[in-house]
Amino acid sequence: MAPRVQSRSVSNLLPYITSSSSSTSSSIPSLCSSSQSSRYFSATPAPQTKLRRQMFEWLSTQGSGLKHHTPGETNYLRMADGSQSNRPFPNNMTFISEPVLSEELRNEVYFRVKEQKKSPRAVSVELGIDMNRIAAVVRLVELERRQRDKVNFDSSPFFSSFEFSHSPPPRTQNDETPKNRLHCHTLVLCTKWSPPPPLAQAGERQTYHEPINDLPVHPATGAQIFYPVPESRPFTRVDAGRVFSGAPTLEKKVSDKITHPSDLVEDVIQKPGSIEWVGKGDNARQVLQPADVRIPHPQLVQLARDRAAFPEERRTVTQRHTERLERQEKAEKERAAHAAERRNRNTETIEPQDSRFSFRIKDAVVSEETVGKNGRAPWAPGRRYGVPTNDRTRGTVKIPTRVNV
Amino acid sequence: MVLRIRLARFGNKHQPFYNIVVAQARSARGSKPLEVIGTYNPLPAARTDASDAVSAPRAYKDITLDKVRAKYWLGVGAQASDPVWKLLNLARLVEEKPKTYNKA
């Protein structure tokens, strides 16, 4: 219990004592001097500590601008020098609040991918948006449309029961947009969209949303290696990749054929398995490929090379580029189809007439390879008998690690 | 004693999962069977793939089954329990079981 302050003489001393330690919230009579006359003997703590008072003071003066925002503009804390910027944390200069896609741009992405049947790769280059983001935007817009169509508020039990009690308006078809248009995206800057040309020619600039050719830094490149090279031989990115992954130097015959590292792109796209392996056992690894192969849009390098080689023949350059893109997309599609086919080879989907569900019957084979010698191999179909589950052991993840789409 | 092809419940509370097993009819549900020939997950998994938006896809239930072994055990006289009969019918290994009201 806090000591009771009895006399006024003590109260005069108190401010000096409490001012040194700001955290104490004991009664400071001088703080509430206006109301003091009416309650000499009151021992209730002062309504606010010093810090609280300072906080509300700041919130009402310098911080008052942060209370509300102007839609379409960011409103972050000011930097140390008093300037407003796109950095939400004044102490952290490396984190920047970057603009998000506007609604029109999202719809444009959806339109190009779904209606115009363009590949995500092509749309990514056209609009300067990362390919992953293109896929995500298409998914989200599709989900939005589906939910707008599917969620029929009139038929759902919640809303019908609601209707009886409150008689809310029957909803029109347009109104199915969930009411959560939060205006949140107005808080964050939107990337302004203006229809750009299909592909900017040299000298033109496109309003890119984000860098699309990000090269992930490979852990193998972290090592600092001293590697003597004869001056008579050029040392290219292909050679550097081989050095980093510890592969032997390419023979001169082979290396002479490679005029530029982007020559390898075609092979890797057509046959990703053709990349050379080095090392044995657990240490086996694929040879690190040059940046020209590992970036998401390797065909852009080839396009730039073609442009430099044939500056006059724009049509040929474009044609070669489209051909290359087509080849790449065809290879990717084939590979995806092949993988899907291999996945579904042993599964059969049955949709009975009288059932709400469909059944996926997967063919399992009980043999020595599939269930082990004693029939108890962990990869055998079905739950195991007599084998303790490992979900109690320390460090294992007991919650789902992935949710399949 | 009769051999039965039946379901053995695994999984957790509110989260059943079945092994399709071949076992002696009188043996306990959780005891070690002669053979596990498949699994059945009765919890329907919703399909959220965005590819077919228009036709609402049905939720699916997963079955794994070794058809060769199932045929063999049926051939040597193993009797399928009613739930397993339905599953085997889906896999087109047995005819649909005649319903009692059809007989009458």
Place this chain on the structure above:
Amino acid sequence: MRNRASNSLSKGKIRQSWSKYNLYNLQRLRSPATANRTFFQQKWSAKALGRAYHGEQVREGQWKRMFSKRIRSVIPMDTADLAADDGSKNSAGRGSGLQTQGEKGRPSRIIPFTQMAFAPLERRLDVAIFRSLFASSTRQARQFVIHGAVTVNGQKMRHPSYLLNPGDLFQVDPDRVMFATGAPKTKFERRETRQLKQKDEEEVQDESEAKSEEAAETKPDTEKEDGRDTLKALMAQAKNIMSTDKEVLPAKRKQELRGFQKAVRRVLSRSGTSTILTDNLEAQFSELTLMLNAKRAEKKPAKQTKQAKNDSEESDAATSVEPEAASNKLSEAFQAAAEGADVDASELTDEEFEVLKRALTQMRDNPIDHSKPYATPWRPRDFMSAFAFIPRYLEVNQNICAAVYLRHPVARPGSAEVPTPFGESISTPAYGWYLKRRW
């Protein structure tokens, strides 16, 4: 789990929260003094400060298991540069490229690796929900997950510690998001909610009475004067609603909205075209727009189609952006319309028409509803804007409260994607703390 995430002013720790206390703490954050402290002490306090923000809901042991000293980074490549050179120029000479006098390469910015020390925590579902602005704090996001308001890839996920994989789509119940991001109810609004519950049945009766009264009001002889008054009222209300003045009290705003609603209803009841006197906003809205559209169509049919296109494209973002000037114009237009008898609405320009439409849309989309747990009409929380940003590794759709976790956060030259309020002076010693294995 006990909530230790207090926003204490005396401790001055920063949390993942939109609270104003947190904002104040953030504002007065200074990098800690290092002069008289040992290296251990520096690391200790840096890690304590960092962990108070990053995953304070995660046990230390759990976090230590998640920590990875490997940090993902990315270099944006220029295709023109790659095409121009096969790398032999860079490796020429003594291995770092031939240097000519006066030539300078691009100034290389360093990659802030240590700012990514807490990157693994950004994979957590609760943190991702907070980062996509669906919850006002990570603790709240955690509650949403536990209470079953969150789905991942269409399936309900009740584990806040679920680690999102690249490509995972998560969705939060929109009502919860409205509650989390909306301003809280005032004392009076809470009282109104209680009253609403009590007088539920009475109100239904009242409404039906009011309907009949209004129906009685529509007399042909008083129509003209009535029309002018109601139109004037309508314009005034629309103007008030659309004003972006921040100081208007929510209660007053609501009053105005109600008035506007009433005025619209009266206009409708007066107009001869509306055969059905509807009580619901949607029908009113469609009726009114139809009326106005029809009147406009008489004069400029070509323009009207353009108008419709514009309307559909118009995002709600613009709803509240409208400057007051336009609403003033609207009021003038209404006056004109009232004087020139209510048959001719062609005086309305596109802009004015737009404003009226927006006011109506806003009234419809953001209605007063006391059954909601947040202040209605919905408005963003105070001091929310200071925390409103969406990092690049998330793609968020606010309309359906869903987001996709695109990839793991990465560092790139000059910037790091992990949103952290601390500078290098804190993140580097904190990273150093976890590099050394102490357990």
